[in-house]
Amino acid sequence: MPTDPDLVSSIQVWGRELGFSHIGVAGVDLSSAEPGLQAWLAQGFHGEMGYMASHGLRRARPAELVPGTVSVITARMDYLPRGTSEGWSGHELARLSRPEEAIVSVYARGRDYHKVLRARLQKLADRIAEQVGPLGHRAFTDSAPVLEAELAQRSGQGWRGKHTLVLNREGGSMFFLGEIYVDLALPNSEPVSDHCGACTACIDVCPTQAILGPRRLDARRCISYLTIEHPGAIPQELRPLIGNRIYGCDDCQLVCPWNKFAVRSALPDFDPREGLTGATLIELFAWSEEVFLRRTEGSPIRRIGHERWLRNIAVAMGNALRVADESTAAPLRSALGARAEHPAELVREHVAWAIANNPKPS
Incomplete structure (x- = not known):
């Protein structure tokens, strides 16, 4: 041995x-x-x-x-x-400024x-x-x-x-x-030292201010928690801050200077699935439960279920409506209206919020 x-x-x-x-x-x-x-x-x-x-x-x-x-x-x-192309983090940040586009965290695609x-x-x-x-x-x-x-x-x-x-x-x-x-005794590896220095980019960029200080996270405010782990209604005061993020959030990683050294995977497993990069909110909101289960088979997204999927997208659509002109707002309202009588109260409530906070101009 x-x-x-x-x-x-x-x-x-x-x-x-x-x-x-x-x-x-x-x-x-x-x-x-x-x-x-x-x-x-x-x-x-x-x-x-x-x-x-x-x-x-x-x-x-x-x-x-x-x-x-x-x-x-x-x-x-x-x-x-x-x-993944050079300048990938900048490309991802730019997608956050396209409110009708649905953003799924990179790891979950x-x-x-x-x-x-x-x-x-x-x-x-x-x-x-x-x-x-x-x-x-x-x-x-x-x-x-x-x-x-x-x-x-x-x-x-x-x-x-x-x-x-x-x-x-x-x-x-x-x-x-x-x-x-x-149950095998092995020699411990040497830990490495901290190299964050005075940088606070991750703390400053957090949309919901979930990072209260260095290494101090209030998960209850974190968009990843709210869109994935949280089972109920998303607190209303946090909904506008979620933007077009429908599953997870990468902001704190996208601005981190150390991620210029992030390495591409050698495995095909993490290549993005069709429909999870660049899709519109309206496209994904239209998925029936059957389509959702089929398209997310073998994906981490499936664990939240169809109702939470619709909840998350309804919030993002409400946020998109807030900045849309009438030509783009009309199809958003139409898609939301089609789910207004959804059997699940969780979905109905978030759809109602999205519509009520963005009434159609008289």
Whole structure:
């Protein structure tokens, strides 16, 4: 059996072969992160993500979540689509000024990353087991009570940016994270230092001012939370701030100077699906539930369901109406009116808001 450092080097090679950009190792003592987690939960910043609180401090205690765990292998996978052009962040920011265009967060335009990463993490675990023998393990990717950013930071994947996302000098923040909890003792990777400096671009650009300060996020105001995690009515005072974002929000990443180093994925999985880039709000609002389920099969978008999809687009259409001239406003009102008697109260209420806040000129 190779020595531990040699084994880690081998795991990193195998990881690259599977499409991961970097592999690191963290220990299981995350006790120093517990006070921050408790304070964040106590302030209610997790909103209606009850699972964040229900697991308590198990999130910071890997050996309690998966008994026998002594090391955590962390993995990073870039997700910018293969065809991403130079100046991509500027192009994405420009799309926000086209109010009738529907904006889906870059990460969600392709295949569901949960499926992609989990399958490849399992292959990596199988490869390790071939080398060392029976291996107690469990793979995660944004799917369990795991302090992903904390583990990533401790294992050299990057540092925690002021927007709370992990940043890397060679890869920006446009990547997914995954972990394999193992019962195998491995040497920890060296963490990297913080390189945000005095920059506050992410804090300044947040449309809803959800980033209260460096590494302090109120998820209840975050557009990603509101359009994906939040199950009910979107607070009325926040609706105008959502603009034309219908699933997620990339603003804090688009303005981050480190994302000029963001890396294109080598995998076709994250290439955008037809209809999720450049589509109009009216086009997507017309999707029936059957069409929605078919077009989002294997996509992370499917998890919000058709009703929330319509809720989000109704808000964006209301925002588009506010700045539309009459020639473009008429089809928006017509599309909204077609959903005014939708069976779901959630949809009806947001459609009514969109229309009432933008009455037709007399």
